[in-house]
Amino acid sequence: MSSKLIDKPLENAEVAAILGQAQKFWIKWRDQVKDKQFDAWEDVIKDAGAILESHGTRLVRKWEGPAPAIEEESVAAPIVNWFLDQLIDTEYRPRQIEFARRNLSYTVMSKRRLLELVQKGIVAGWDDPRMPTITGLRRAGYTPESIRNFAEKVGVARREIVVDMALLEFCVREHLNKIAPRVMAVLDPVRVVIDNYPEGQTETVEIENNPEDETAGTRMVPFSRELYIERDDFMENAPKKFFRMTLGNEVRLKGAYIVKCESVEKDAEGNITTIHCTYDADTRSGTGSASNRKVKGTLHWVSAPDAIEAEVRLYDRLFKDPDPAGHKDVDFKEFLNENSLKVLTGCKLEPSLKEAKEGDRFQFQRLGYFCVDKDSKPGALVFNRTVGLKDTWAKQNN
Numbered sequence: 001m002s003s004k005l006i007d008k009p010l011e012n013a014e015v016a017a018i019l020g021q022a023q024k025f026w027i028k029w030r031d032q033v034k035d036k037q038f039d040a041w042e043d044v045i046k047d048a049g050a051i052l053e054s055h056g057t058r059l060v061r062k063w064e065g066p067a068p069a070i071e072e073e074s075v076a077a078p079i080v081n082w083f084l085d086q087l088i089d090t091e092y093r094p095r096q097i098e099f100a101r102r103n104l105s106y107t108v109m110s111k112r113r114l115l116e117l118v119q120k121g122i123v124a125g126w127d128d129p130r131m132p133t134i135t136g137l138r139r140a141g142y143t144p145e146s147i148r149n150f151a152e153k154v155g156v157a158r159r160e161i162v163v164d165m166a167l168l169e170f171c172v173r174e175h176l177n178k179i180a181p182r183v184m185a186v187l188d189p190v191r192v193v194i195d196n197y198p199e200g201q202t203e204t205v206e207i208e209n210n211p212e213d214e215t216a217g218t219r220m221v222p223f224s225r226e227l228y229i230e231r232d233d234f235m236e237n238a239p240k241k242f243f244r245m246t247l248g249n250e251v252r253l254k255g256a257y258i259v260k261c262e263s264v265e266k267d268a269e270g271n272i273t274t275i276h277c278t279y280d281a282d283t284r285s286g287t288g289s290a291s292n293r294k295v296k297g298t299l300h301w302v303s304a305p306d307a308i309e310a311e312v313r314l315y316d317r318l319f320k321d322p323d324p325a326g327h328k329d330v331d332f333k334e335f336l337n338e339n340s341l342k343v344l345t346g347c348k349l350e351p352s353l354k355e356a357k358e359g360d361r362f363q364f365q366r367l368g369y370f371c372v373d374k375d376s377k378p379g380a381l382v383f384n385r386t387v388g389l390k391d392t393w394a395k396q397n398n
Contacts, residue, residue, distance in 0.1 A: 100160040102151075104168065106317040107132045108325050108332060122336065123318070129384050130318040130340055140315060141361050141371030141386030143179075146172035162323060169387045176361060176369045176386065181209045181216065184254070184300040185364040185383075186348040187312055189228035191304065192275045194259060197225040202305070205285065207255040210363075221350055223256050226304035228348045233299050234275055236264060243297040245275070251297040254365070258283040258295055300365045307348040310381040313373065314342040349381070356381060363389075 103109050108117075109132060117123045117131070126133050129140035137147060150171040154163050184207075202224045210216035229245065238246035245251050250260045257279045265274040283293055321327075321335035353362070361371045368388040375382045 099156045100158055102154060102156075103160060103162045104132055105162050105165045105322040106319050106324075106337075107165070108319075110325065113325060113332060116333075117318075122333070129313075129315045138359075139371075139374065140384055141176075141369060142168075142172050143175050143361070146175040149175065164322075165317060166391050169391060173369065173387050173389070176363065178212050179210075180361050180363045180369055182207075182211075182363045182365050183353055184221065184302055184350045185310075185312075185353075185367065185370075186228045186230055186300070186302050186307075187344050187364075187367065188231040189302075189346070189348045190231040190234060190272060190275060192227040192229055192259075192277060192301070194225050194227070194277050194279050195262070196278045199225055201225065202303070205255040219352055221255065221352070222303045222306040223253075224303045224305050227253070227301045228304055228307060229275075229299055229301050231272075234261070234264075234272065236272070244299060245277075245297070249297075250295045251299050252283075252285075252295050253301050254298050255285050256301070257281070257285075258293060302348045302350050304348075306351045308351055308354050308381070309345075310347050310349050310353070310383055312344045312347045312370070312383045312385070314344065314385045316340045316342075347383075353381065361386070 101109055107130075108114060114126075114131065114133070118126060118128075123131055125131075127135035127139045129136055134147075146168075150168045153167065153171070202222050204220040205223050206218050207221050208216070208218050233244045235242055235244070235246050238244075238249075243251075245259075245261050247261050247264070250258050252258050259277040259279045261275060261277050263276045264272050265276070267273050280293075282288070316339060317337055318340050319332075319335045320337045324332040324335040327335075356362070356372050356376075358372050358374050358376060361369065362383075364370050366389070369386040370383040371386055373382040373384045
């Protein structure tokens with residue numbers, strides 16, 4: 001099926017008459033049908049007026065072959081049909097099928113509200129990773145496959161519904177689990193010194209890239225006397241069920257050795273600056289029976305002399321309320337989540353990430369999925385958190 005557009009001049013009086021009639025038509029329908037969607041007709045009329053006044057022509061569409069009818073069940077069908085009556089001179093009419101907007105919880109989908117967030121500097125732009133836009137999702141690290149999977153799971157509807165953001169996060173988490181290489185990164189580092197490890201010595205340990213993908217292979221990671229671990233992986237006075245590092249207990253460093261915490265150093269304010277450990281040289285992973293000795297905790301780590309530094313941006317949901325625009329007489333911005341972005345600097349990453357480029361996606365082991373941001377520069381990588389390994393939002397907010 002093809003079509004042909006023919007221009008017919010419109011006088012200014014005709015433009016004014018059409019828009020005036022449209023306004024009356026809208027008021028009539030607004031009074032007859034109490035539906036919030038009819039409020040959007042005012043915008044339709046304004047947009048049509050701008051087009052008519054700009055182009056000053058009537059577009060007449062001629063179709064070759066049969067043309068389907070307007071979808072009569074559409075809530076916008078009356079106003080669309082009316083405009084078609086004014087602007088189309090043939091018996092053939094385009095078909096319009098409307099579906100409800102796919103709303104997401106903990107965000108807004110209205111372009112008007114999203115524009116307000118951008119214009120007021122609440123977000124960094126249309127591609128801010130917190131924005132429910134394609135560019136925002138891409139920058140956050142969402143894959144096309146995960147978005148398509150989400151759309152297939154939700155389907156389409158005639159009535160507006162709100163889809164839980166957790167479903168979208170589940171879809172990207174499920175896909176990235178299959179494809180994202182595992183790497184080690186320490187976001188809040190504390191220094192660890194292995195006192196009985198030879199000074200100046202460095203060795204490499206072999207670690208798998210992705211246990212979900214046998215073809216992903218392995219990589220060699222440097223190990224040395226001084227390391228970084230996550231600060232919250234150590235507790236000086238730990239409860240009984242704390243299986244990470246604590247005084248007098250053993251843990252395994254992933255892919256490497258079992259170490260035992262012996263003592264700590266603190267600064268004048270009482271903050272731990274250095275953790276001193278000893279290691280069992282016979283417990284290197286993959287080397288004999290001693291390497292199979294079981295301990296309850298396994299920690300990720302980064303070799304201090306080989307670490308590269310990066311900025312990591314921890315993005316979270318933009319709003320604290322699941323339906324921020326659904327409260328009468330309350331501005332949706334009142335529900336903004338003040339913790340939707342945390343910027344961490346001085347993070348320590350394993351050296352294999354040195355050549356990472358914009359858009360590359362990784363799983364930071366035990367932390368979540370991250371991608372390289374466009375703000376990255378040589379020697380100054382920036383990573384965005386796409387999603388955590390588990391859905392922690394419900395636990396935090398219940």
